Amino acid sequence: MEKLKSLIPEDLLQTVKTSSVDDLLSTSSSLLCLFLQLPQFHQAVSELANPELGCCGKNEKTSLDLKRRGNLCFRSRNFDDALRYYSKATRMAPSDAIDGDKSLLASLFLNRANVLHNLGLVKESLRDCHRALRIDPYYAKAWYRRGKLNTLLGNCKDAFRDITVSMSLESSLVGKKQLQHELKAIPDYQNKQTLEYDEYHPSNYAGVDHLPSVQSEVKLRCVTTAEKGRGMVSECDIEQASVIHVEQPFSVVISKSCRETHCHFCLNELPADAVPCQSCPIPVYCSESCQIQSGGMLSTNETDKHQLHHTFQDLPDDIVEHIKGVTSADIHYSETECIQEHQHECHGANWPAVLPSDAVLAGRVIMKSINQGKTAMDLSNLQEILEFSHSYSKMNPESKLELHLLSIVLVWCLSKSCCPDLSVCEASVTQTIILLSQIKVNSMAVVRMKSSGDFFKCNPSGNVSAKEPIQSLEQIRVGQALYKTGSLFNHSCKPNIHLYFLSRGLVMRTTEFVPVGFPLELSYGPEVGKWDCKDRIRFLEDEYFFHCGCRGCSQVNISDLVINGYCCVNKKCTGVVLDSCAATCESGKLNHFLTAPESLDHHFQLREKVCANVREVASSLLTKPSGSLHIEPDICLKCGSRYNMGNCHAEVNKAWNHLRRVDQLMNSGRANVSVLSDCLRSISVLRTFLHMYNKDIADAEDKVAQACYLAGELVDSRKHCEASIKILKRLYEDEHVVIGNEMVKLASIQLASGDSNGAWDTTKRLSQIFSKLSENPRVDKQILFSIQYDS
Numbered sequence: 001m002e003k004l005k006s007l008i009p010e011d012l013l014q015t016v017k018t019s020s021v022d023d024l025l026s027t028s029s030s031l032l033c034l035f036l037q038l039p040q041f042h043q044a045v046s047e048l049a050n051p052e053l054g055c056c057g058k059n060e061k062t063s064l065d066l067k068r069r070g071n072l073c074f075r076s077r078n079f080d081d082a083l084r085y086y087s088k089a090t091r092m093a094p095s096d097a098i099d100g101d102k103s104l105l106a107s108l109f110l111n112r113a114n115v116l117h118n119l120g121l122v123k124e125s126l127r128d129c130h131r132a133l134r135i136d137p138y139y140a141k142a143w144y145r146r147g148k149l150n151t152l153l154g155n156c157k158d159a160f161r162d163i164t165v166s167m168s169l170e171s172s173l174v175g176k177k178q179l180q181h182e183l184k185a186i187p188d189y190q191n192k193q194t195l196e197y198d199e200y201h202p203s204n205y206a207g208v209d210h211l212p213s214v215q216s217e218v219k220l221r222c223v224t225t226a227e228k229g230r231g232m233v234s235e236c237d238i239e240q241a242s243v244i245h246v247e248q249p250f251s252v253v254i255s256k257s258c259r260e261t262h263c264h265f266c267l268n269e270l271p272a273d274a275v276p277c278q279s280c281p282i283p284v285y286c287s288e289s290c291q292i293q294s295g296g297m298l299s300t301n302e303t304d305k306h307q308l309h310h311t312f313q314d315l316p317d318d319i320v321e322h323i324k325g326v327t328s329a330d331i332h333y334s335e336t337e338c339i340q341e342h343q344h345e346c347h348g349a350n351w352p353a354v355l356p357s358d359a360v361l362a363g364r365v366i367m368k369s370i371n372q373g374k375t376a377m378d379l380s381n382l383q384e385i386l387e388f389s390h391s392y393s394k395m396n397p398e399s400k401l402e403l404h405l406l407s408i409v410l411v412w413c414l415s416k417s418c419c420p421d422l423s424v425c426e427a428s429v430t431q432t433i434i435l436l437s438q439i440k441v442n443s444m445a446v447v448r449m450k451s452s453g454d455f456f457k458c459n460p461s462g463n464v465s466a467k468e469p470i471q472s473l474e475q476i477r478v479g480q481a482l483y484k485t486g487s488l489f490n491h492s493c494k495p496n497i498h499l500y501f502l503s504r505g506l507v508m509r510t511t512e513f514v515p516v517g518f519p520l521e522l523s524y525g526p527e528v529g530k531w532d533c534k535d536r537i538r539f540l541e542d543e544y545f546f547h548c549g550c551r552g553c554s555q556v557n558i559s560d561l562v563i564n565g566y567c568c569v570n571k572k573c574t575g576v577v578l579d580s581c582a583a584t585c586e587s588g589k590l591n592h593f594l595t596a597p598e599s600l601d602h603h604f605q606l607r608e609k610v611c612a613n614v615r616e617v618a619s620s621l622l623t624k625p626s627g628s629l630h631i632e633p634d635i636c637l638k639c640g641s642r643y644n645m646g647n648c649h650a651e652v653n654k655a656w657n658h659l660r661r662v663d664q665l666m667n668s669g670r671a672n673v674s675v676l677s678d679c680l681r682s683i684s685v686l687r688t689f690l691h692m693y694n695k696d697i698a699d700a701e702d703k704v705a706q707a708c709y710l711a712g713e714l715v716d717s718r719k720h721c722e723a724s725i726k727i728l729k730r731l732y733e734d735e736h737v738v739i740g741n742e743m744v745k746l747a748s749i750q751l752a753s754g755d756s757n758g759a760w761d762t763t764k765r766l767s768q769i770f771s772k773l774s775e776n777p778r779v780d781k782q783i784l785f786s787i788q789y790d791s
């Protein structure tokens with residue numbers, strides 16, 4: 001993009017950077033005219049769009065080379081590396097490539113099945129045998145391995161049939177004899193039931209999670225207001241933790257950082273036997289079901305049924321039926337289920353691998369609209385059909401230029417690599433710029449909760465030393481998706497709904513009781529308690545182009561008063577002192593303070609139900625009549641004492657620098673007892689100057705807990721972790737996920753120190769928190785596991 005930018009004359013550059021949405025046809029036209037005449041442009045885009053110049057096609061030679069390396073690793077019993085090489089080789093192998101007298105792909109699946117078997121991954125290994133047999137039904141070794149694996153799994157009837165098929169394909173007498181021996185070794189198969197269905201058939205191991213149902217009584221309505229545009233409100237009273245909305249995405253794309261670790265369709269973590277796209281090496285899927293729904297084809301060789309009968313004519317009918325059952329590609333999806341979002345990307349060109357996720361997502365939206373016959377080939381009606389809002393005119397100049405360049409490149413790439421009818425003209429570029437700006441404000445990051453390391457692997461008996469970092473839950477961004485109705489929910493820094501994802505699906509639940517007529521709002525990122533008010537406002541202006549006027553940003557709340565607050569000079573006073581920056585921001589809210597409409601007062605009282613000692617922090621402010629409220633910098637909000645901040649900023653910064661250094665030492669595994677005394681000194685400095693509920697102290701306590709844990713000082717570790725939780729409880733509501741995350745750490749410390757009763761209680765509490773927020777089986781499973789382990 002930088003190269004393209006340098007080709008634009010200064011006056012055109014300025015016109016583009018200062019353009020409004022009404023100027024887009026003209027700015028797109030001028031840029032297109034310029035670029036289409038320039039050889040440098042043609043060279044740059046042909047490297048992206050021309051499949052001949054791309055490196056995103058299958059490559060037999062590379063696949064064979066990877067297979068050879070896999071074989072070497074296998075021979076030296078380095079199974080982990082062998083698995084990696086074989087998996088890479090399956091991605092590069094063309095479906096028609098032959099190695100010796102076998103299909104390359106089938107032999108790779110069987111080799112990988114051997115590795116998986118050696119790694120103890122029996123089910124995964126069985127699935128790979130299945131894949132090999134679907135491609136080559138006459139693959140004796142694959143039938144043999146399948147038989148061995150089925151024996152291991154107790155599927156004796158299947159094992160008997162598999163080995164019988166393998167024996168019928170074996171030409172040598174010695175081999176036949178040996179297999180006969182194996183058959184006899186299968187435990188009393190006649191008396192064992194075979195599985196009702198083949199558990200390892202592709203149609204039976206779809207990785208996609210099912211979405212819960214919306215509560216039947218829940219009714220939502222879309223309303224439009226001058227401040228926020230469209231938004232969703234409740235048409236009835238809605239109880240806390242009700243599922244209010246579920247939705248599959250209009251379009252979705254995997255994050256670049258997760259391309260090797262997560263399924264490109266359902267976005268769940270990849271199993272060891274991931275399957276590649278049939279036509280290109282870019283995506284990998286957790287199962288055939290995801291592979292097909294994404295637009296790929298099943299790796300199969302629809303063998304002539306006649307020939308099958310002929311080859312296996314001496315075998316009994318039930319075994320021939322077994323062969324047909326195992327080798328057929330019996331997995332069907334209706335046209336609506338096959339989303340085919342990837343199909344246009346697998347022509348070998350580089351652009352899907354190189355362009356940013358936003359652009360790949362835009363490409364998917366465009367191709368979906370074209371394939372469904374909804375948009376013209378100059379995309380002129382794209383904006384109307386999508387109906388997403390956008391804020392192009394409010395974007396910063398650099399972003400406007402970026403969007404122009406990206407749109408021209410994307411339209412060119414789509415047209416040259418997969419959709420020749422798509423016209424590269426000012427209309428299509430204009431619509432693509434609008435689409436990209438819609439993606440900016442409407443797309444959601446699809447996230448997953450991930451625990452660091454094996455969850456609670458410490459021994460509850462307490463005799464395991466704490467060498468690993470404390471267990472914690474973190475969110476990872478696995479994809480980016482557009483949801484048509486989901487995008488109508490506005491933002492609030494004090495949200496009343498929480499969203500989570502199951503596979504690609506979006507689920508929204510209320511986090512509190514929502515009265516009829518009240519807006520249903522989620523957080524786009526910043527939340528009261530997590531960020532201070534000015535940072536939240538700045539973030540939303542930069543990323544979403546609006547000035548937030550939610551109740552968190554327009555009404556005084558305790559969290560915003562204390563989050564960056566200093567303590568009062570009067571050591572007996574619990575009041576809070578604000579610096580000038582925070583005081584300006586908070587006093588701006590006073591106009592709105594206590595002016596909420598009568599009908600909503602009850603709701604606010606519920607929200608502001610804070611424990612007595614937190615209310616005390618700003619008690620004078622909270623008890624004064626709204627007209628006489630006044631927030632001044634450097635003055636305690638409770639007792640009015642003046643605080644000369646003097647060098648306290650410098651002292652606080654110095655303490656933080658110490659703590660950051662400890663962080664680095666911990667990350668490089670060099671935390672020891674001597675760094676602990678540094679930590680404790682720093683905490684004590686922070687506690688001298690900052691208000692007791694300042695978020696910085698909670699963060700510092702968390703770090704110190706981690707350092708103590710690594711140094712084996714488990715009693716102190718627990719003390720600091722609990723101190724962090726205590727502060728978080730002042731800043732957030734009791735059952736906020738942030739508190740849950742800190743409790744995960746506490747439970748892990750308790751387990752390591754042998755306090756199984758404490759860990760049991762903590763785990764129950766955090767399980768309650770997570771179960772209110774999510775039905776994500778991955779998170780629940782982890783929590784459940786810890787409970788079972790401990791009990």
Ligand SMILES: C[S@@+](CC[C@H](N)C(=O)[O-])C[C@H]1O[C@@H](n2cnc3c(N)ncnc32)[C@H](O)[C@@H]1O
Pocket residue numbers: 227228229230231388389391441442487488489490491492544545546547548549550
């Ligand atoms: C995902 S859309 C939400 C739906 C949007 N209101 C509509 O009409 O389509 C995000 C946009 O809604 C508006 N918005 C959302 N939350 C807001 C808030 N708290 N205050 C002001 N505007 C808001 C902003 O324009 C933002 O860029």
